[in-house]
Amino acid sequence: MRKSRIFLLVIAVVVAVGIFFGYNKLQKKDQKEQANFAVVNELHDLITAETVYDITSEKLVEGALRGMANAINDPYSTYYTEQEAAFNKQTLASERVGIGLELSEVNGKFIVVAPVKASPAEKAGIRPLDELVQVNDTRLEGMTFSEVMKLMQGKEGETLELVLFRPELDSHIKLSVKREKLKNTTVQTQLLEVEDVKIGYIMISLFAEKTAEEWKNALDILFEKDIEGLIIDVRDNPGGYLHSVAQMMSMFEKKETIFAYMQNHEGATEPLKTKSSEAFEPYAKQLQSMPIIILQNEGSASASEVFAGALQDWKRAVLIGVTSFGKGTVQQTWELQNGGEVKLSTNKWLTPSKRWIHQVGIEPDLEVEQHPLFKMEQKLLKGRFEVGEYSEELAYSQRVLSELGYNIGRTDGFFDMDTANEVEKFRKKYDLQDGRHVDEVFFRELTAQLQKFKQDPVNDMQLQMGVSFIMHQLE
Numbered sequence: 001m002r003k004s005r006i007f008l009l010v011i012a013v014v015v016a017v018g019i020f021f022g023y024n025k026l027q028k029k030d031q032k033e034q035a036n037f038a039v040v041n042e043l044h045d046l047i048t049a050e051t052v053y054d055i056t057s058e059k060l061v062e063g064a065l066r067g068m069a070n071a072i073n074d075p076y077s078t079y080y081t082e083q084e085a086a087f088n089k090q091t092l093a094s095e096r097v098g099i100g101l102e103l104s105e106v107n108g109k110f111i112v113v114a115p116v117k118a119s120p121a122e123k124a125g126i127r128p129l130d131e132l133v134q135v136n137d138t139r140l141e142g143m144t145f146s147e148v149m150k151l152m153q154g155k156e157g158e159t160l161e162l163v164l165f166r167p168e169l170d171s172h173i174k175l176s177v178k179r180e181k182l183k184n185t186t187v188q189t190q191l192l193e194v195e196d197v198k199i200g201y202i203m204i205s206l207f208a209e210k211t212a213e214e215w216k217n218a219l220d221i222l223f224e225k226d227i228e229g230l231i232i233d234v235r236d237n238p239g240g241y242l243h244s245v246a247q248m249m250s251m252f253e254k255k256e257t258i259f260a261y262m263q264n265h266e267g268a269t270e271p272l273k274t275k276s277s278e279a280f281e282p283y284a285k286q287l288q289s290m291p292i293i294i295l296q297n298e299g300s301a302s303a304s305e306v307f308a309g310a311l312q313d314w315k316r317a318v319l320i321g322v323t324s325f326g327k328g329t330v331q332q333t334w335e336l337q338n339g340g341e342v343k344l345s346t347n348k349w350l351t352p353s354k355r356w357i358h359q360v361g362i363e364p365d366l367e368v369e370q371h372p373l374f375k376m377e378q379k380l381l382k383g384r385f386e387v388g389e390y391s392e393e394l395a396y397s398q399r400v401l402s403e404l405g406y407n408i409g410r411t412d413g414f415f416d417m418d419t420a421n422e423v424e425k426f427r428k429k430y431d432l433q434d435g436r437h438v439d440e441v442f443f444r445e446l447t448a449q450l451q452k453f454k455q456d457p458v459n460d461m462q463l464q465m466g467v468s469f470i471m472h473q474l475e
Contacts (some may be wrong), residue, residue, distance in 0.1 A: 004237025007341040032323070040064060041136055051354065058338075074345050075106045076331055082339035087153065097156045099177045102238045103128060105145045112164075113325075114238040114299040116182070117205030121294075124177045126298035128236065128325065133172065134163035134203065152427065156181050166377070171392075173377055185238075187214035192231075192457075192467065199470055200227040201463075207240030207303040209346065213248035216283070223286055229470035230287070231463070233295040242330065242349075245342070250274040251283040251308055259310040261350040262330065270349075282386060291473040292317040293466040295362060301325035309351035309362050318469060319364040321462045328358030354446070360373030368465045373403045373453050381443035387420045387436060400450055401426065 025152035044060055062209040063080055069079040080088060097356035101120020112130040133140055152160070159178045166173055186206045192199040192270050206212065222230070223367050249259040256273045263269045292310045294317045307322050311317035329345040334343060350356050381393050395413030402408040406422040420436035427435065453459055 012277070031239065047331065052149060060340070062144075062146075062340070064139055065336070067342075069342060072344075074226070074329075075104050076327070076329055077344045078145070078342070080341045080426075084149050085335075086340070087149050088341075096182050097179055097247045098152065098178055098182055099124075099156075099160060100134075101152070103132065103145075103148070107140075110140055110145070110148055110300070113126065113238045113301060114236075116238075117236060118188075119182060119205060122236070123378070124175045125379075126162075126163075126175065126177075127166065127203050127375065129167060129468040130165075132162065133165055134161075136161050140386065144219070168375075173379060175377065175379065184208050184210075184213045185214065187218050189218040191222065191225055191227070194467055194471060196223055197229070197471060197474060198227045198259040199467060200225075201228045201233065202238055204231065204304070205242040206308075207242075209241065209244070210241065210288055211244045215248050216251065218472045219283055219286075223283075227290070229293070230290045230472055231293045231295065231466045231470070232317070233463075234300045234308060235295050235297040235462070236299035237301070238299065238302035239304055241326065242303055242306065245303050245306050246268070246272065246274070248442050250277060250374070252311070252314075253281045253344060254281050254284045255444055257314075258352050259314075260306050260352065261354060263348040263350060264346065269354075280322040288316075291470050292468060294319045294471040295462050295466055296324050297319040297462075298322055298361075300362075302327040303459050305357060305362055306349060306351075309355065309357065312362065312365070313352040313355075318366065319362065320366045320368055320469065321364050321467050322367060322369060322415060323361040323363050324357070326357055326359045326361035328356050328360075335345060366465060366469070368462045371403070373450065373459070374398060376445055376448060380442060384437060384439040385415055387415050388419060389415045391415075393443070394438060397423075397443070397446060400446055404453065420425060 008120075044057070044064075047055070047060060048057060062079075063324050066079045067076050087367035098119075099121045101121040102113040102116070104113050105111075107401040110132040112126055112128055112132065114128045115126045132148070135148070138151060140148055140151075146223055154160075156179055159176055162177060162461045164173050164175065165171070172446060184206065186204060186208045188203040188205075190203075191202040192201050199217075202215070202218050202222070204215070229253065246259070253274045254276065256276050258271045258273050260272045261269050262272060263363040292311065294311060296304070296308055296319055298323075300308065301324065305327065308319055308324065328350070330349050331343045332346045333341050333343045348356055348358065351362075376399065379393075379396055381396065383391065383393055385391055385394055390413050392413060394415050395411055398408050398413070398419055401419075401422055406426065407418070408416045410416060410424055415438070423438055423442065424434075424436045426446070427433065430449075432445060434440055455462055
């Protein structure tokens with residue numbers, strides 16, 4: 001009995017010591033945090049009292065909040081002012097006015113994640129990873145994300161003059177983009193008929209609030225037409241809501257099946273599963289009976305990678321294109337007292353085979369590079385040029401003519417006789433004024449032919465490979 005009491009006393013002492021040291025540690029941590037916040041308040045008061053510049057307390061607080069989010073060194077963890085938060089919500093809403101451009105702030109630079117499909121930004125030729133450096137006459141260096149968003153907003157029909165830096169060209173480009181009313185219809189459907197075979201084509205531009213509903217309607221339309229194969233296009237799809245992906249994945253499976261994993265900061269992993277529903281069974285049955293192709297590119301990111309990665313791991317689809325963007329984190333948003341929001345990366349996501357594709361991307365099953373003209377931006381070209389002159393406009397024209405099949409020997413912008421001969425052929429072919437000069441009439445026709453080339457599905461090498469693969473599977 002005496003030994004038991006001694007044993008219990010020892011345990012009590014150990015517990016008490018543990019509690020004491022644990023409390024002491026927490027107390028020191030709390031004191032340190034209080035000291036850190038005291039320094040922030042000290043600097044706030046010093047700036048407002050002494051600076052020669054006119055700055056409000058609200059602006060200082062927003063700068064501190066943005067600084068804390070940036071200190072994480074994660075481009076997807078961001079502080080939004082009230083105005084920025086409203087703008088971001090519009091991106092996934094049913095309708096808004098803008099040019100259709102998703103930007104991310106990375107180390108003070110404003111980088112294009114992707115233009116929205118069929119938006120003015122995409123039509124103008126803006127590409128993923130372009131850096132936005134100027135809006136109209138305003139340089140963006142040193143500006144906040146909020147200030148840039150404010151510059152981008154405006155009335156329908158107004159034109160924005162943009163300057164972007166394109167890394168792959170190591171040069172700046174100038175584009176004119178007009179704001180339009182953008183209906184966030186995120187799913188487009190088309191029937192492709194090849195040698196009496198009906199192939200469904202569905203393009204998903206974004207995983208927004210109503211994308212799953214639009215996806216279901218698209219399948220209804222295509223199944224009524226007795227399609228034998230399906231091509232799903234998520235090229236330049238920057239992502240969106242994970243719950244939309246979950247609903248869509250549920251239409252591929254009759255039972256609960258893991259389509260991704262979530263891993264929190266402690267390493268705990270949670271499976272995400274499809275929902276078993278009688279309403280989805282007819283869709284699952286038809287989708288299981290046909291070959292499925294997914295088209296992706298370097299602008300396919302986040303939720304579109306969850307979608308493609310699941311179908312690839314399930315061996316239910318063949319991925320065609322190039323390696324995707326590589327965004328393997330999930331963000332959660334909290335509203336703050338000042339009306340702003342903070343978006344933080346709270347989880348990693350992994351494919352069903354537990355691949356983490358962050359900064360790596362999803363490799364396609366069949367790698368197919370797109371035709372170079374699909375990456376050619378549409379420029380606002382002006383001026384008149386003769387043989388012997390040099391300009392960026394001429395360099396651009398030489399590159400487009402060369403890819404259109406003209407015999408162009410150089411693309412450095414020097415107007416030599418070989419270029420002049422091909423310019424003359426181009427002018428004659430499209431009934432322009434005779435001559436070997438380059439002018440705005442020539443530029444307009446060159447732009448029109450570039451647009452026509454891009455709009456013709458025959459020139460879409462990735463799409464054509466998808467069609468060929470399905471035809472081969474159906475033989």
